[in-house]
Amino acid sequence: MKNTLRQVFHSPKFLVGFIIFVAVLLLAILYPLFNPGNPLQQIGLGTFAPPGTYVSLYDAVGTETSTFRLDDADAKRLASVLSDEDRVSMVNWLTAVGVDVTGLDITDTDALLEIWNANYDQSIRPEGMTNAQRNSYISLNNRLQSLGASETLTVMQPDEEGEMEEVTDIESTDYVNVGDVTNVITLPLGTDNFGRDVLKELASAIGTSLMIGLVAGCIATFIGLVLGLLSGYVGGVLDDIVMFITNIFTVIPSFVLLILINYSIGQENRGAMVVALVIGLTSWTWTTRSVRSQVISLRNRDHVNLSKLSGHSLVRIVLTDILPYIASYVVMAFILQISSAILSEAQLSLLGLGPKTTEVPTLGLMMNWAMLYSAHLGGKWWAYFPVIGVIALISFSLNLMNTGLDQVFNPTLRD
């Protein structure tokens, strides 16, 4: 046993798979410890805040400032306000009124602003321009003018009588240390459509999905093992009956069965464990078939005959003379069952037939939400890409472990 374990951990494939799996598992276990709280709590009001560190503007005002004079600060500020689209529309206006813009590089902010300030007049209305377009040019111009207008912002606060009273001035050269600001939140993966922290949700979803995989895998392997052992070893009529049932389950596509059962249970009654149970109850057939065929080939081995001749009972023969020989096989089947159960859950949830959405997030549910709110169309990659990555990693690592085990247990088949 010890020897086998050592061999297993010497297999590079198994080791890589195991390390990836443990890393994912640790994320699910440790992240909630560092960042406790309900993963479904809506912290943001808008949808899809991009990943990054968020600093409270309100708190930043009162924070002690330092002054830095950076040469490129103005240019950067300007550039950040002037988007590429704005630049293009500025050039469009200029050409429309007949200004020669040949040789102008639109990324050169200074040159662009110079030619714009020299030529723009809001009273000129190029032909074919709609009112809305005209208004947008006016507001664009205002924005540009206000940038250079003042070096200072004034923060005012209403006093007891409702009169505005100046609290402080903010110079363009004022900086605050992020560490000094009272309220800062870091959202490594931004927020989702409901304004929930995606990473926190993801860590919790990994946990739930692995649990679903484990429970479904246990159920499927247990049913498959018991039925396979019985029908393979006892044979006869019992074998016929078990194989008949197994064949029926094999013939009906299990995914269709999953959809029908989940639909009939109803959204309100579908907890994560209920879904796990349903997945487990529909995916035992392959385990049964393969365990049965393995048992049949073992049943006629001499050591089983000898065990019979020694007067051992059926239960003892199955447990000591058959089960140990197929144990490695069952472990491998179990790992694959976990992997496929996680994928099944994801598929179901994507169709909206997964666990109910109000209790815990699962990997499938997160995909479902991202899809419902068109994250993939809006380029909000952080809402779905990490989830896809985690699903891929889990199933990749489990399959890699399985291949590694296969190499250790059946070395002759691979050489």
Next chain:
Amino acid sequence: MKNDPTTTVNMSDHRIDVKSRPLCLSGKGVTKYFGFGKKITKAVDHVDFEFHEGELVSIVGESGSGKTTPSKMLLGLISVTDGDIYFQGQKRDISTRRKKREYWHGIQAIFQDPFSSFNTFNRIDTVLLDCINMRGGKHLSKEKKFEMMTEACSFVNLKFAELTNKYPFELSGGQMQRLMIARIFLLKPKILLADEPTSMIDACSRATILDMLLQLRNETGMTIIFITHDIGLAYHISDSIYIMEHGKFVESGSADEVILHPKAAYTRRLISDVPKIHEAWDLTTV
């Protein structure tokens, strides 16, 4: 095991007159069919046999002549389609588990492949302890059991003290087969069915196994049913020989009768087709 003594078997010391002894196992019209309808396979087809107490009888058949089925039938591992088997004068009854266990006190087996005869997950002492328990030695003291196992192992030239914590796969094929004989030594059945016990063992170590089987017979008077495809070996060790072809015994009798004066055409062909060393091997007759 470097210090194994050299074994020499002198067969002429082991010849016994068996016909005067009472019958131990016999069968009348024993038949086993597999399948049904048109796909029926007659694995064993109405065979009669008489095995005497203390006899070493060989069942000789080529590969594919269906030697495994009769051995499993005799052991009671598969049912008999038709015919009766008599064990020690009485009709064999293995209808219930209890009766089966009783029967298995009387008949035991050694199989061809020592590597698949052991459960590789059990230690060697488990195998031997099972035998003691089966013979009703469950209540015996630990020391007594240890003594019995040591005795059984020394009978087959193995040192039990060195083996206790070993697993079967740590032994060589010959040692495993000897351990199987130690098992029989503990069980002391009336009949031992040896299904090609030496075919997986090198010719030059074969004598050891044969010697142990013969000693076992001399000491306990058990009947040994030796199933083999090697007609030379059968001639050498058996008191009587049954020749099997396609599920039937085509010829039976004492070893000298069957080998030197074969009556059935099949036997004659079989013997003439086996390569010889003293007589010429006639290649023109094929």
Next chain:
Amino acid sequence: MSKTMLEVRELTTKYITRFHEDVYAVDHVSLKIEEGKSLGIAGESGCGKSTLALSLMGYYFPPLHYTSGDIIIDGKNISGMNPDEVRRNVLGTEIAYIPQAAMNALNPTRKIRKFIEDVVLAHDPKRDKKEIYEMSKARFAELGLPVEALDKHAVELSGGMKQRVVIAISTILKPKVLIADEPSSALDVTSQKMVIKMLRDMMEKGLIRAMIFITHELPLLYNVTDDIMVMYAGQIVERGTAQEMVFDPIHPYSHGLMDSILVPEEGTRDKKLTAIPGTPPNLKRPPQGCRFAERCKYATPACFVNAQPMVEFENGRTYRCSLSVEHLREVYKSEE
């Protein structure tokens, strides 16, 4: 003196195991076969018989690796060739190999003549298929095989017939040397006899010019080959003619081996049967002295220290033992 067909000089090959331990399964083996002669190789399982057969083909695939030595077929040295070259220029034309389960090598979905086409076209892609068919028909008739078998699938033939067909296929290009590794062990005695008869015919008709026959069944070897060579733990321990080896073995191991022969013949029934105790040594760590010393009842302390070379004695026979021939003969006589 007739021409040497196959000469092997100091051939050494090894298996590289998973844990990078080298196993020298063929250790400095030298042998010579003359034209029209056959050589039998005997020994218990694990002594290197089959590895020698694989090594002689010159076609190595992992874990088997070539280490040193020469294999010379009819004057042409094939050792050290790369596998592709061996497959194109040596296998089939110079040397052919038949393993024990050769009959299972036939793809059940193809007709027998397709296999022959494959073999011939692999060496000469321009040959006409009709011509090949005619040639195969003639060959089958010559070997006493039913010509109809050419148009059958492998599943329609019996085990013995399949084995004979495989031999016919692999020798279609008249290889100079045929290596047969237990070609008849999986067959019943009658089919075995037919296979042997065919091999004998092929030798007589010159379809093959030398043969190496490997088996653990000594009575069979005695009847098939001219010479017998006994291998133990990767080395040759004795070589002589079949008659000499069976009735007058000199090396203690050969003696033990020949002593275990059991045949259904009158007068042999009361023969004493002696076992050689112990098991062959582990070739990962071969013993320093004589490899058989540990199991040899005549071994002297010197046997455990000094390795013994092959020594020639009467009639060109060779053996590998420190004890003299006369002494060993006397000892064997006194034991009877």
